[in-house]
Amino acid sequence: MRNCLAALCLVLTVTPVQAREYHYSDSHLHFVDFFQETDGMKQLLKAMNESNIDHVMISGIPVAKKWHENEPKRPRYYAGDDAAVYWYSATDVLVAAALKELDDDQRKRFHPFLSGFNPNDKNADSHIRRMLDLDPGLWQGLGEVFTRHDDVTALTQGDTPRANNEALTRVYHLAAEFDLPVMLHSNITSKRERNPLYLEELEEPLRNHPHTRFIWAHAGTSMELHRHQKKLDFLLPTVKRLLDDYPNLYIDLSWTMLEPYLLDRSGNVDPAWVALVERHPTRFMIGSDVVGRFDGVGEAMRAFDPFLDALSEPTAEKVARDNFLDVLPRNRGGGR
Structure with a gap:
């Protein structure tokens, strides 16, 4: 009996803890x-x-990159040259057409967000209403709504959008009317200012819109901000205060939040x-933020996973999969 107990203890000692296997909801995909x-x-x-x-949260891209007459080579990305985006x-229409080709079981896995409107135009809410009527x-x-967005802002034809302008105020009222969450890309600061400008x-x-659910894309960060400022030391206390103050705020932890915030360069x-996240276990979600190319979605x-593994298992499951589904229109359910 002692030998059996000793053998059992040895097995328990050397057997590794079972690694968690996650199922995901990609809360941010173009x-x-x-x-x-x-x-x-x-694909x-x-x-x-x-x-x-x-x-998957699936959306288009609300702007298109122009191949300017004076450019001999087609750019590969919006920042490839100085030509505008519009x-x-x-x-x-492209997103809706792709979804309509799917069978019912496939379509249940996709949660389309409408993004093709100009956030500077006070006609935007009327356009959105027409689009909702076309495909009940x-x-x-709604989103990803581009407001402050690094070089995209600089390249966009027309005025710089602001998340608090009058046109978007009308959109937020409409979002509350239809129970639609709004994903906002609104940088917390500029490339130079080391404060939440x-x-x-x-x-x-x-x-001003407590009945509208907002998803803050990347918590206001971007790769361009990181290139110039490395880590924003004021980000964590700011996000903490906002979550405490505004129950209608949710945080999209897509790729620019992974490093240097959730993990350091060594993976710690x-x-x-x-x-x-444990303080607000229902308010965070993860996304790939891929744009039209899908080979790297799984990666x-x-x-x-290392960050999810550091969370309690119930919280990790919420962040990996369920929180995104729970922020969707309540009369539809998550289709889980």
């Missing part, structure tokens, strides 16, 4: 790129099936961010 081109739905479904991605409403029940959210542009809508998890989602 079906097309800045040229409105895509790998297509077949996206293949990538999802290979990587335990059960659900608001492009047909992006939603199709759209489950643009925070009020986000906080004013949070304060930041315990302060773990504590914040982008699995990159969050």
